[in-house]
């Protein structure tokens with residue numbers, strides 16, 4: 649397995665992307681994933697890892713689902729850090 653890049657070393661503009669719907673659990677949330685991961689998943693059908701750590705294969709566009717609270721928290725932390 650190839651190692652996943654560390655979240656805190658990635659530029660925010662590369663980290664913050666459109667939410668991707670989690671279609672695997674009973675609780676459905678839109679998670680934030682890296683653009684590169686989302687693009688790769690779309691092309692290769694490989695799983696993506698959200699910034700909260702969740703891994704799944706995205707199969708639908710995010711629509712009515714709430715944003716994952718953990719992703720939202722991490723996203724805000726990253727944004728605050730970048731604005732310093």
Ligand SMILES: [Zn+2]
Pocket residue numbers: 677678679680698699700701702716717718719
């Ligand atoms: Zn999440």
